[in-house]
Amino acid sequence: MSVFQQRHDQLPQQTHDEFAREEFCGSLRKMFTTELWPANREIYTKERLPSFVSEKGRAPQTFPEVRDWMEDSFYFRSTNAVGRAAQELLWDTVGESVERQLDTLIEKSKPRKGDLGTIRVNPDLKMPRYIEAVDIHVMPGNFQTDLSSDDVFAGALYDRGVYVFAFGGLGKTNADLGLATALFTQEKFPNLKPKRILDMGCGPGFTTLPWKDIYPDAEVYGIDIGAPQVRYGHGRAEALGKAIHYSQQDAAHTDFPDGYFDIVSSLLVTHEMPGPHIKAIYKECNRLLAPGGITLHDGGLAYPSDPFDILMNSWFGMHANEPFSNAYKTMDHDQAMIDAGFAKDKIFHGQREAVYLKGQLPPVHFVGAIKA
Ligand SMILES: C[S@@+](CC[C@H](N)C(=O)[O-])C[C@H]1O[C@@H](n2cnc3c(N)ncnc32)[C@H](O)[C@@H]1O
The missing domain is CATH 3.40.50.150 (Vaccinia Virus protein VP39)
Structure with a gap:
């Protein structure tokens, strides 16, 4: 992972140990994405597809058929487990670092006289069910949970989290x-x-x-x-x-x-x-x-x-x-x-x-x- 996310005054800062843990999360995600998960293709072509054909006399035709057949592969199950664990570890790790400095981040985000832009929030906005029912990406609290009246936790988590998640793959400002x-x-x-x-x-x-x-x-x-x-x-x-x-x-x-x-x-x-x-x-x-x-x-x-x-x-x-x-x-x-x-x-x-x-x-x- 590139260590060089572009710094700005609102971005959460990392201590040495937080940084090391985040680097580990990024590397684990990278290994999962670029090596472990794609290798399932070889498992499929060399083992699972031939065994399916020999038992059923035809190739699998649907996504559920392939998924169920792959579930019998220890490698497939293991890579799924690693991917899920990496995903959860990422948010836990970045989340702890953001929580430690949340008061400062909230203070920095507040609107001030002379700001270039503007900000409006609507405490009465009705949340659609899909937003409240699912923590997308397994991100605790999803994008919208407010921990306090001026909260910025989910935004700060996403800024640093996406950079680590994509191992810098969306550029220095994720842009x-x-x-x-x-x-x-x-x-x-x-x-x-x-x-x-x-x-x-x-x-x-x-x-x-x-x-x-x-x-x-x-x-x-x-x-x-x-x-x-x-x-x-x-x-x-x-x-x-x-x-x-x-x-x-x-x-x-x-x-x-x-x-x-x-x-x-x-x-x-x-x-x-x-x-x-x-x-x-x-x-x-x-x-x-x-x-x-x-x-x-x-x-x-x-x-x-x-x-x-x-x-x-x-x-x-x-x-x-x-x-x-x-x-x-x-x-x-x-x-x-x-x-x-x-x-x-x-x-x-x-x-x-x-x-x-x-x-x-x-x-x-x-x-x-x-x-x-
Ligand atoms: C994966 S993020 C993408 C953020 C940004 N566009 C990017 O690519 O970095 C999805 C965003 O959509 C927002 N979102 C989901 N449903 C929405 C809706 N109905 N109206 C406005 N925003 C919504 C979420 O809160 C979240 O911040």
Whole structure:
């Protein structure tokens, strides 16, 4: 893991021992992701597939068939256990470090006179059931739990946690995918001069700040269902010198006026929610866009047809509390966009390589639409 997450004043700091423990978590995750889990392919081809064929006289045809057959492999079960343990260890380790300095982080995040951006939270916001029922990524308390009235725990946990989780694989500020999204938009729509941009499900702002870098004259807004995300995000944006307007809102029902934005985007958000909520968000995007504006979301990747490839693709869905991710991958996003009010001939798909980590990260795939 690269030790060089870009420092900013809002970021949790590590003692020597915390740092060493986090390095271990990152290395364990890396070993699981790049070596242990992919080696299941060899177990399948050399052992499990031949035994299935010899017993049934045919190859497995469905994902559950492959999964159940693989469950008899000690190696498969062991790698699942290591992956799950690494996932839990990561949040426990980073969480302890964040807890130790939580009061300081809360103080730093508070809005001040002269701030570049703004922050609004809504204590009355109704949480959708899927948010309260599942700790996504096995992250204790999920993205939205408030430990106190000014809490930033979940935002700070996510900032440092994602860096360790991805062993630095999203760049020094975890922003590489967000930057790829903003650049994709600029390259595909060179005549678009956005006045206002909205990042839905912004988390701590990894996907929000790059919009300001690419479109410095635009007003940039970030919304998240979790108050600790936007509170922390505000402190982080101020520490990094970016003017961002954060608010706590459900992306499916925001309080912005009709036609307020020229770009409405989300990244790494919709795969974590059930289909009806994704559809409601696409509808809200249509309402929020000015004519000629665009919406785009990660997605649109062709789902593998081979049942073993589906299994390889489904680790997070099976073991790291992403229960909606498989349904999201097979959902008809084009139809959902049409149902949301976008014209069929205004829907687009595309992809963009990461910027700093080009070649090391898979390209981001987008599904989007232009408002007529
Ligand atoms: C995996 S994080 C992605 C954060 C950020 N976009 C990124 O890529 O770094 C998903 C975020 O979506 C937020 N979220 C989930 N459902 C939401 C909703 N209905 N409205 C707004 N935000 C939501 C979560 O709170 C979380 O911060």
